[in-house]
Amino acid sequence: MERAARTRPSxxxxxxxxxxxxLCMPGxxxxQDCGLVYLVQDDPEMAAELAARRSSVAQQERLASGR
Ligand code: SF4
Structure with a gap:
């Protein structure tokens, strides 16, 4: 029995x-260690904007999958 190759989740x-x-940011x-992610999530206005975008993308993905 052949085992499936393991892949790391992206x-x-x-x-x-x-x-x-x-890995668009150097180093x-x-x-988990992206400075841009830290800055965005640390700013209340940007964090709120990001939450709205995430919600919109999640809704689009649900619609596209028919769920
Ligand atoms: S997490 Fe950071 S390094 Fe990765 S794609 Fe987003 S901005 Fe670029």
């Missing part, structure tokens, strides 16, 4: 809803 970018982290290893 981290999603918290500030680009729907996109995987592309980062993922969202």
């Amino acid at each position: 981290a999603r970018c918290p500030i680009r809803p729907g996109d995987a982290c592309s 980062v290893t993922g969202p």
Whole structure:
């Protein structure tokens, strides 16, 4: 019996809803140490804007999948 190859789950970018982290910031290893993510999530106005975008993307994904 052959085992399926293991793959690592790709981290999603918290500030680009729907996109995987592309390591676009120099020196980062993922969202967990991304300075841009920290700055956005630390600012109440930007965090609120981000939450609204995430909600919109999640709704679009639900509509696209028919759920
Ligand atoms: S490095 Fe940061 S900003 Fe760039 S994709 Fe990854 S989490 Fe998003």
